[in-house]
Amino acid sequence: MCHPIKLSLVIERFGQETWDKLSSVAGVQGTFMTYGVYDDILTLRLVQEACSMLDVSSEVVLKLFGEHFFTFCKQAGYDTMLKTLGGNLTEFIENLDALHSYLALSYQEMNAPSFRVEKTEDGNMLLHYYSDRKGLYHIVPGIMEAVARELFNSKVTMVVLKQSEEDERTGKKEHVVFLVLQSDQAGSTRHPTCILCDCFQEVTLRRMRERCVSLAGRRSGWDLVRTVVLLGKGSRQCTFSPCYPDKLWMEEETFCDAFPFHIVFDEDLKVKQTGVKIQKFIPGLQTGDTRLDKYFTITHPQVTFTIESIRKFINSQFVLKSHRDKDTTLKLRGQMLWMGSLRCMLFLCSPKLRSLQELQDGGLNLADLAHHDATRDLVLLNQQRLAEMELTNQLERKKEELRILSCHLEAEKKKTEALLYAMLPRHVANQLKEGKTVEAGEFEVCNILFSDVVTFTNICAACEPIHIVHMLNSMYSKFDRLTNVHDVYKVETIGDAYMVVGGVPVPRESHACRVANFALGMRTAAREVTNPVTDKPIQIRVGIHTGPVLAGVVGQKMPRYCLFGDTVNTASRMESHGVPDHIQLSPTTYSVLMDTGFDLRERGQIDVKGKGQMTTYFLFGNLRASEEIIMGRSLIVIGKLSTQVHVNVYNNNNDYN
Template sequence: MSWYGQIHVAVRELVLEKFGEDNWKRILQKADLDDNEHFMVFHRYTDSVTFKLIGAVSEILGVPVTGVLEVFGEYFFQYCLKHGYDKMLKSLGEDLTSFVQNLDSLHSMLAMSYKNIEAPSFRCETNEDGTLILHYYTVRPGLYPIVIGLVRAVGRDLFNTNAILEVINISSQQLTEKDVQEHVSFKVTLVDKNKNTSKSAKVVYQHSGEMKVYSRDAFTPTIPSNLQISAKNFCLVFPYHVIFDKDLSVKQSGIMIQKLCPTLSEENTFMEKCFNLVHPRMKFTFSNILTFINANFVLEIKLKGLANDSSIKVKGQMVWLEDVDHMIYICSPRLASLTELMEKNVFLSDIPIYDVTRELVLLNQQRIAEIEISKKLDETTAELRKTSRALEAEKQKTDMLLYQMLPVKAADQLREGKPVEAEKFEDVTILFSDIVTFTNIAAACAPLQIVSMLNSLYHRFDSLTNTHDVYKVETIGDAYMVVSGAPEISETHAQKVSNFAMDMVEDAANVSSPATGLPIQIRVGIHTGPIVAGVVGLKMPRYCLFGDTVNTASRMESHGVPGRIHVSPFTYNKIQGGNYLFRTRGDTEIKGKGTMHTYFLIGRNDRHMKEPDDEFTDEGDYPTIKVSHSGENATTAEEELTRSSSLTTQSPTIKIPDVTSDKPITSTTCIVL
């Protein structure tokens, strides 16, 4: 058995409207359904798919399945009203009882367009106290809560009535060896919302601006005493009818139905011999016919030697002829399209002119064509959505790759065909790093080993750029360059680069050299100053930085020490007061720059880096010096150092005499900012 996708679409609209998009995404994930593939209105889906969707809704929303079905039943009626079925539903009956009684007719009509629809069946009985007994028959057990919500919505929205439903009995009926039908009985109590509203059967209409009321109760039909038609003419005028008794023995039939079913013309024939009962789904007995007397009856004509697909169905009404204790079945061929008409070898001329079946066939032919177009449109839309999602995913990949090569701002301008103008930044911080003894490692190892080592190292560094919000400019061999303060201006660019530098030195120790198997060491240099930046090139555009600041940062790295962060005095002054820890390197001869007083960044007050075992680590006999940068007694780092000891400069290290011994010690001084 299967459902049309309209049920799935209604469930989706219900969840989105009542519970939001986040819950809907969780439901789709839980049910393992695709938002496009499994929600096409005119496609059919197996019961397992639909029940999986309902189960996921129940689990994600924390509502029992019966509660979900009841809410869905109520919402589905409102969904139908909003999607073009309002006039059809409002014209079914003048009250709730007649509405329910005619639901089978509606389902029968819809079945002409929606092939193989598995519709339930309804029947109503009126009690003396004004309550109703609603009978619900279905081959899908357990779905009766939908009826509760549906009837409640019909009473409220169409008849201004509160419908209170109570399940009084649930039973099963074995129809065939394979088919089992569930029968649920409800007691329905109707309460008017407006106590002053009369429930009598009246029709109100407007004519020439004047409102008039027509009461059905006032009508009295005229019935003749003698029937003015012979049996022969009756069979000609009503070519599709069968009269049978309580034993289902056929007593009379119309000429056209005899043509379709020759067995009817035989003497002592029975209904079960001529027809299979298709709807309502029940055993073909007289008592069952009486029970469903107000339902549409669909019978399949039994023809010897013909496949089921070639059989002809008739649809009509059973009427009890009380005066003769017989039942008459007045029907018409149940044909959905001109194609089916031709397949069954039936012609429009075989159908009486007064019979609306002619018009229904023609109208439904158009409806079927529209449904086919809508179905293809559904498929095309679903495919376009799938393609759009795939395209969006690829676009995101392309954007991510582009944003790794160029700043977002510059990339967006290039994509829009706009020129990217160069910018001047008054204050940025640039970092360079390289791998110690990289030339020796490259000479001793295979190319793939070198690439693997660099890839592992740069993956770590790239991740850190996101953590510290710095921009990776480029990598050239073993050199890695980042900047902060450009292309996005930042007031804390020096702090961001300093924090990034400390993390990258520590992370580099987690990558081993393929030559020795030992952790690799990097040199890091940092400098702060002005630059000019812009995109250069057309074929492979790159975001480039220009200015002496770039050169100086590169010199800080090339004149640095393995495992240490070499900082220029400009960067040092920029982050004073930020609780960073430094060792002064003293005056150092920098190629192309002359003598510069530089520093090693070794941590923060809350974080002390592990230092390499070199000549700058030995603090021996020298105390840590705190430098004050504010207040009345503010001093510079140089003044503090001068008061602490006598410094003798020796490039590239500083020799400081021991205050308690004549033995000179080569060291640096730790400064807390």
């Protein structure tokens, strides 16, 4: 139960992102089952990582957890149960072990701490805390301060007086002693019923005193005065004094029948008296002065089987377990009562049972339980509760499976969207996802780029297909990264041909400069890829043309965003009539770039298929931008550390050119 509370605390106080980071660093899962069992190592790891992440001490983290623990229990529906544990803080603490015993019915693997209250001679309260877990005692002040504040309208300050380890049967047990200083909250108010009673008594006293004055000197008047005085004393007295009989009006046989599982033993653990049913299951107890520890061992609290240890935990609920001398094992749960005049201990108990199956496995039936024993009702009610708990566990498991499937679905959805956005422009893909029809659009001016690999046919003839795939994949991965750097759109790749457009589908004033910078970057990137035949850098041809174009989505089964128009044909001719390792520009592209800082040189007139004679130009570089900027990277050297950082070469739509 602690781990779901930790999750709730971090998310409520610090947010989901903090919990995701904390669980990732601590190496624990992101969610927890309510009735799940988790290793204590996870608890300590979460505490350590939380301290490191928040830069606070473990004392602060654990105390904060204790406060939230109480709040979480109230919100989880345990508020009524907590309010009925006791009328004050002392009674509340004394009944905590009983509450833990009840909760163990639901949380079977729960290893709860134990609490013991001690009153000092000066009236202060000492709280003894025992736990098998080390280093978690700072949770206690957080819980107790919240309990005192919320349930008893008081302020509590707790100081650690002693911290030690005690050797118990199960090994080392942490023992911490707290000094509890309790005071009323400022401005606290009394209950309306108390105020009403005080008013009634005050009016009664006033009237009777007035009558006393008028009857002064008479005997009956003095009787009335005595009554007033006694009434006044009674109004100030708030304590209750029980009345005990001179003798116990119950026969021994009746007591043994009414409490069929009780045991009375002395300081030497010798059995003096037992109930009739426990004699039936353990006949050895009928023998006089037999030692109780011969047949039973204490399983809760985890203490040695001595009178001294039992009296130390006298306010705790005890569980005794019979030794395995036969197939069935009897567990007894109840209260230890010290009888000082007899120097004996009374263990008033009943079988510890969770279900009808345990009743049957223990060789018991409902008739063996006393009619006044609440265990009868507990077994029947808990039988239904166990079924509900199993349904709750199944629901939580299905919920967790659904959450995991949702995460996987979201991841696959992102992959699908990434693939879709790689095939189509983002706004076009979003329209298709919404079931809308994407109308074709005409763009008055754009820049189209084509590139291909020089002697690609010869390379294919001389190499294994897998080598060609590796070469193209390496080269196209570099080109794809550059499209993000310069914000241009990759239309398609066919074989060794790579097609890019600027100004489509989103018009931009700087589209010509972006495509030109991209061309320079892809030429440099191609040189980083090795020709599998010659082991020399790959050479590409690049052609760019500027003009109008018609763009739209074509196809339904596998839709593609295609460009149509003479601009596409001319750009393709610029590439096919180009020179290896050069970027060829059409006259229209040259006119756009001529005053933007690029290194442009005239090639001269060439015969272009389908176009006739054209004067073309070569793009050699950008005089205003370095190669690192063109490639979208910068070199940062910190000591011996060297990293590449991708940077956007266009800030606020201003070009580095």
